Structure formats: C-alpha cells, structure tokens
Amino acid sequence: MNEVVTDGLADRVAGAIVAFACGDAAGVPWEGCAPEAVDPARIAAIPTGRGWPAGSTSDDTALTLLVAEHLIDSGGQGEAVEFARRLGDRAEGIRGLGPSTRAAISRFRGTGQLPDAGNTNGGPMRVLPVGWSTPPRAAEPRRRSAVELTRATHAGREAQAAALVAASCASWSLAVEQPRQLIDIAVTEAEASTGRLGADSSLPQLLRAVAAGAWSPPRSGIGLDPYETVTAVLHCVHTATSLPDGIARAVLLGGDTDTVAALTAGLLGAWHSAAEVRGTLPWSTRVLLPPPDTITRLAAGLAALRQRGPTRL
Template sequence: MSMKYQSEWHSGLLPPSFTDNTSHFSQIITPAVLAYAAGDAFGVQFEFAPRRQQIIHVLEEKEGWPLGGVSDDTLLSLLTIDSLHETNPTKAAERFLVSLRRDAPKLRGLGPTTRTALGMAVKENERGTIGNTNGAMMRTALSGLAFSPSSARLRRQWIAESARITHSHVTAISCAVLMAAAFSEATESSSLSSEGILEAMNKEISANNTIPLNIVQAIKRCDQWTPPAEGTSLDPLETLLAVLWSTLGAKDCADAFSRACALGGDTDTVAALSGSLFCAWNPTNHGLFSIQWLPQVAWSEITYVKQAIELIIKTREIHE
C-alpha cells in the first residue's frame, strides 16, 4: 500500500476499520467499493433531472430521502457480494434472491425488473423494460473485483448466473459480464490505466461468443457515443456507454461523478459505476478521499460494507 493511500485512509474521513489494510488488493478494492456507495449517494439528488452543464459538489437534501443516503444500487450490490460466501454460482444466485426478499422493505428505489422478481407492482410504462434494465450490471459489477483475470471463466459463470436470477435478457446479462470483467482486470497491478478498461472489455468479448454483435460494435465505437438529450435511461447498453463516457473522460473520481450526473436520467447508477471504475483503475491518484462531502454519506446505514470489502479481498486472494 502506498504512503499516499495510507495518509488518505487515516485522515479521519472514514472509519479505518472498514477494511483489512494488510492485503495488497486493498488499495484497489477498498476505494472502488467506497466510491460506489459515494457515487450512489451523490447521484441520487440528480436522478431523472434534465441534463446540466455544471454540477456543484455538495450533498443536498432530496424530498423523501435522507441526506447522504444510498439507494438500492449500493444495497443490492452488497447483497450480491454477500453471495460470494457460497461455493458455486447457482447457490450464490439463490442466496441473493433469498436476501433480496428479506431486505426488500428497506430498499429505496427498486427498479421494475427487481420489483417484478419480488412480485411487486410495476407501472404500465415500465413493463416493456422488465428483464432488460441496467439493474443486473449495477449490482454485479463490484463482484468482478473478487475474481482474478485468470479466473475469467469462473467469473463469467458467476456473474451471468447472478444476473439471470432477476434479468433474463441477453443484453442485460452481457453488459453485466462485461462490466464485471472491467473491474476484474483492474486487480492486475501490471495493467493499471484508464485506457485498460476498454482493453478489458474487448478481452472478454474475444473469449465470450455470447456477447451480441450490437454490443460489440457499440463498445468499439464508444468514443463516438453521444449522450442522449433526455438523460441516461435504464437500458443496460446505454448505461454501459454512459459509464465509459463518464469514466474515460474524467480527471479524478469527483470528475467522474460530475460527468455522470451531468448526463441526467439514471444518475445514481452511472455515478456509482463510473466513480468506482475510475478508482479501481487509478488506485494511487483517484482523489476519492479528498472529496469534502464524503463524510456526509450515510455510512452508518451500511456499516457492513466493511465485511463486503473483506469478503471481496478474501475471495480475490483465493482466485489469485
């Protein structure tokens, strides 16, 4: 662990007990997980608002939402990480679904596919998206950190099975697998750079013949992607492209959050994934712990993020 990282971590912004700092994977995994929760909490206040030119970096109250509170994005991601306790992908997916049903009453902002899986009401205008939203990618991405690049086949099976338990569409599953691959490759210290994110996705595409052609082509042309005027939708491919746009063009984690939120639409999901991915690929210069509003995130709501980080590290070391 670098001295810079140690200084940031012990600066008092966050509880140092959130993770076991003795692991050499901690420098990558810890900020990635914490940035996910922070981006989620920050992005909630801009969700489904119009696109904007400038984002002011403060956490503000949102009606019906606690200041700094995270959404279902973080909570479902932590439940998915918890499923890593199981010994195979099928058992893990089943464990997630049991946990989802147990915790559903306290989850804020559940999407239409997840609500359908729980037998909850879905709005008429949401029915067409059921099974093909960004929820699978959103909640399985961080689990990619638990697998080394050399365990790509196991990671692919694990992420696909977990995604499929709620999302049936090939696009939703494929985007989940690709995003998890990008996080997984970040655990290889020899290849850390923002440009490596696209290399990681293309590596997965080369090894995985189930990725649809339209997704392959979209990633190859991602530098030509134009953000939609109406904001980022729940469409998984559109969300993936928004995350790439926000991450690859960012100078630090705060900038990744800003770019994601300026897009409008599903800002909490895009900010969570973008900031987290930036931190994973830039473990020594991400700037996460310099964000002044970071202590305002409702960390007390998710104290078990410590166990989640430690489980990812433990699982990742097994797959070394």
C-alpha cells in the first residue's frame, strides 16, 4: 500500500477528532438497545439518553482526548504506567467508564500494578490518536504505543490485537485515498498482530468476511468483545457512502452504539477538516463537543508527532 502525502494534516486530524465526538454523541442515546429499537429518523436528533444532558459524549471521547494529551506530553511515548497514573487522576470526572477500565483504575490506585485481566473493547476504543500521530511507515513505534496504552487497563491479548488494528487504520486513514482501502490494511494488521501477541486467530477471518460482504452483525447488537467491535467498525467504514451514512450504520447495529459510531466516525472523519465535518453533520451543533481550542491544540500536537515520526523509528 502506497502512502499518499497530503496537505492540511492538522486540519484532518481535527476533523477526525470532531467526527469521533459526533459519532459518540449520536450513539449515546441508543447504547444497549437492540437494533430494531433504534429509530433511524431520530439518530440525527441526538435525543436525551442515559439520563445525561442532550448531546453528551461518553468516556469514549474523554479517554481518546486523554490518550492524545498523553502522547503529546510524552513526545509520542505511550507508557502504560504513566497513562494509568494520568487516567487514575482524571477518572472521577469521566462519565461512563466501562467495567474493565474501572477495575484497572481501582487496582492501580490500590497497588500501583497494571491489570492482569480485561479483554473488552476499551483498548481499541481510545487508541485512534496513536495512529493519527504515527505515519504508516512507523509501524513498530505505533504497535508499541498501542499495546502500552491498551495494557494500562486491558491485559487481554485480543483487546491488544484489536487495538493494533484500530491504530493501523487510523494511521493509514490520513495516507490513503479512500476509506474502502482500510479493510485490506485491517486484515494485514490483524494477521500480524494476532500472530505476534498469540491472540485468538479469528480476527483476520472476520475482517476478510467484511471485505467480501459476507459478515453479518449479531441480532442482539454489538457487544463489548474487542474483535466484534473492530469488525463492526470496519464493516461500517467499508460500506458507508459518507460520514453521516457511516454513523447511521453504526448506530443501527445496536448494542455498544457509542463506541462503534465513535470509531467509525473517527476513521471516516480523517478525510475532512473540522469545518467540513461540522458542515456535513449539521446536527453537530447539538453535540457537546470539546472546546475548539482543545481540538486545535491536540490536532496540532498529534500532527507534529506524525511529521517527525521517522526520527522515532
């Protein structure tokens, strides 16, 4: 796969961040719903859900921004212990943390140790900034950071393999011409990552089924399994006709709608600036987005890391 050099890198990273938050907010009201319970006509309305203020984002956005901040502050070195410390310091202000992440935070606070369990989708959910901050040719630094930032809360090999796939797709989303190219990248990374980690080998087959149009989502909705989540995201990215369509497809799958929609939008958003994302998603005015200066600062910092990436090989 050839890398395409593009202008406006920081603008595209900002677009991906804004899109991620919008996907998260679109999915929040429907989290836990069966697919048939999701009303497609109301997705863009961003109705109130889970007792949170309308337009709220979840831990998905909060943790993704925290990863971005950590990477920038550490010069791209995503150390697990340092991230666990930072997460522990911020956890009280983060709404919607999942069970594995909460357990990991509790263990770290009590013992200073990283978890020895945790195999859900919390790792791939927050790892896109690792990909945005590393060029495709910096595969080994990207893999190291993705594993480190996952094992801070999730020790499971499948969680880490899924995170490697998500980070690889995020890296290439800023370097290829079309979103549909990401499925081949995902299959290649899944083959490599499951082998190197000794993880369950079913992920490449699931992604090949997506590429062939032969994958069927579970009728009960997308669960917290990391392979199921990443497969659902790549399905939405591969079949989407636009950013709004990708978000709608993700929410209509039901289940963990905020995570699937956030990751789908975060990947598709990389083809747009922040202004373009807002224009493409007119309902984004109802989303409680991060402050504009925060988005600009993080996007610029991640882009700067990516541009000096070869020095970290």
